[in-house]
Amino acid sequence: MQINVPRLIILLIAFAWLWPSTTLAQQLDPVLRELIGKGLDNSHSVNIDNFNKDQAIVDQKLAKSVFLPKVTLNGSFTRLDDDISFDDDTQSLLIATQKLLIKESVGIPFNDPFPESIPLTSISNLQNKNILKSSMDVDWVLFSGLEASNALKASKHQEASLNFVGLAEKDKIALKIIETYDKLALVYASKRVLSSSEEYLNEQIYYVKKAIENGLATPIDRKKIELAQQQLATKQLEFDHNKTLLIEVLHQLTKESKERLSALTPSLIPFTTDDSLSGTEKRNEIKALEEAEKATLYKSKMEKSNFIPKLALKAHYEFIEDDLSLLDPKWYVGMGLKWNVFDGNQSRLKSKKSIIESKKYREQIEDADEMIALSIIKAELAYESSLQNTKMVQKEIELASDTYAMIDKQYKNDLASINDVLDALNDLEKANFKLQDSFFNQRRAVTEKLHAKGILTY
Template identity: 25%
Template sequence: MKSKLSFLLLSLLFYHYSSNAQSAPGFKELLDSAMVRDADLRTQLTKNKLTELDEHKLKDVYLPTLEVSGMAGYMNATAHIISPELNLQPFLNIPEGKYNNNINVSGFSGLAKADAKMLLYSGGKVQYLRKAIGEKKKSETVLLEKSSDEVVAMISRAYDQLALVHQSKKVLDEGKRRLEANRKTADKALGYGLITPYDHKKIELAQATLDAKIAEYEGKKDLLLTQLEVLTGISKDRLELIQPVLVAVVPEAPHKSIEDRAEIRALDYGINASGYKIKAEQTWWIPKVQLMASGYYLGLYGTRIKSSDNIIPPIPAIGYPGRKLDWRPTNLNVFPIFLGGVGFKWEIFDGREGKHAIETARIDRELLENQKYDARRKLTLNQANNKSNYEIANSQIALKRKQKEMAGDALVTAEKEFRYGMTKSTQLIEAENDLEAAELDYQNAIFNQRRAAIEMMRSTQELDITKLY
């Protein structure tokens, strides 16, 4: 019983996964997969990590730092002394200040040091830089919206192109069906001598031409499926199950303006960031305060301290021969040497480096303001152009629909006349080609209208995929 239950569960799981594997992906799934795989978005997100790292650096600037260093080596130092070490002038008749001697210290030395520092006050520079980075992060987030819209437009175009191919295939299949029916009529008419073999060959040529067009569209379909597979990572087996249909888009009236575009908002944040950068640079003259502490260890090993001449001169009166200094201590250690306190640094004159940094920051802000001015002009023209293209595309749909209806009526008339021997196959084929071209032009008009509608929504940063699919 247990084994049967396990088999049933495995069967259900297999059915679940196989059914998912064979289901056609919706546009939302295509878009989500493309967002994850898009190289530009991933690159931009990776670059944004550098800004986050800069933010963490500023947060850590008030953390204490500890540095430990050490040194070991051989020391040999000699000091030349011209001074009466001992005041023996009354006894030895030595002129004052004329006592000469060399004191030599040699041996192995060791030094260890630990320094600790902590910034207490930066003059306000860190606070302004933190605000500048905050504005920069907002700018980068806004630019991600622009990149996301570009991915939406790219996937939407590929998806609609696939729909256009499907609709074109239906048009060609319908034309092939009509030509097959008309060929049967032509076969009968040729048998009765109502048409010439040349007219009959015309229909065969039209069929061959139509087959070539169908093969061409199959190649386009395979190319589009490959493109979607590369962009989304979804297998062709699932993508082939998509049966999209082209429908005209009716976007709502815009509720936003050019100022809501990602480019303008990103530049606004950039200008704010440059303003904080100027304030940060203006703090160059304010004193900086930090807490400092140091600990030292000094050791001398195998040391010898000696003098070149007598440290105590000879005294003939009492028969004293004099004495040189020759001291061999086992080791000398000085520990701990501790220093601690609060220090400040005040750059009263820095060679105008601070002023140059302020001017550089001001120029950067001026450049951003010029970019915003230029972007606003271009985006205004772009919005007007997109609105005009959308209106033209809408009018083209009505025109192409009327042409398709007229071509359909003309083909019905030509088929009747050909069936009763009132016209030649040339006129029938021309009517068939006209209807095929009119139907394809109508589908292209819908495709172009969708592109124009998407660009018009993007012009005010109001692209909504729920209005598209």
């Protein structure tokens, strides 16, 4: 049984349009969804965005860690050129004072000589020349003047911005994979069109040979058929090259093996849209810019808070007492207040710079909103045009198919030339190409429309 390929394609597409509408993710080929997943998992740009987001998370932890006490253990050994001690006059004075105190305690008159039998304590050095120290310091910020809290809020908005940047990058990668996959499907569809044309040509070769044998055609008619075959072979080679190139692109995007990609048989089935896909959401690019704007505003507040007093606790403890000087404490605890009154306008200028940066983000947001609104209109117009173009091409295929059948019949009855047959076949081939291209453009218009509206799913 022979099947009219153009009419079959038309019936399949009409059936697809009558099928209940679903989300784009449900309409995507499962193999395509798998390739998108692999592309997102293996994307260098997505991984870089994830690393940037991880850095923002670390910045948040750094901001929080300001309020954690910092504990430091210290150890050192120092050798001086000599012990540090009192001068001779001071030592003599301290010895004399010691004698007076002893006389008084044992009841010896003031003017009596000091007994030789009573030992005296030697005067200690202020600092021995060998100094071994082991200590611990504790520094604890109790109030940072809102600088740390504003830094924390800025880093949170920065993380959110980077997260939306990553989502926007994923959308771009998904769109690229869908487009490449559809191009590969277009190549396969074009290949099927060429195969159908080849069957028609082979059929014409049979009748030309019979006609030549019966004197109803000339060898020139056969050469025209052969030329048509060579032109067809050239087109087939071109599409084979396109297939190889597209498989290489898909391999780079998804890291899927070329062998499996070569075994795929994608097809161009138009996407359907309904009211569930007509809504509009804020694009990830806009969300990223808005979060970045908020981050810069908090950064400005952080820099302004440099003038708010800061409160911190300081503690110190010495583990080794033997080598401490007479003036060194074993431990101490203190509270400190730091108030930056004037820093040469640096904080004010840095804050002003951050405000200007936030204004730049606001301009980018407004510009992006305008471009997105324009892209939505452009995508909707392209979608409407693709639908109308598909209907027109379907009519062209019907006409080209009927015309070819009629001229082929006339040629077999010697009422038309081989040129007429080849021209009709060429028109049918072009119409089939245009139909596949129209399907491709329709799918592109739908994905671009959904992406522009911020409701692209995959």
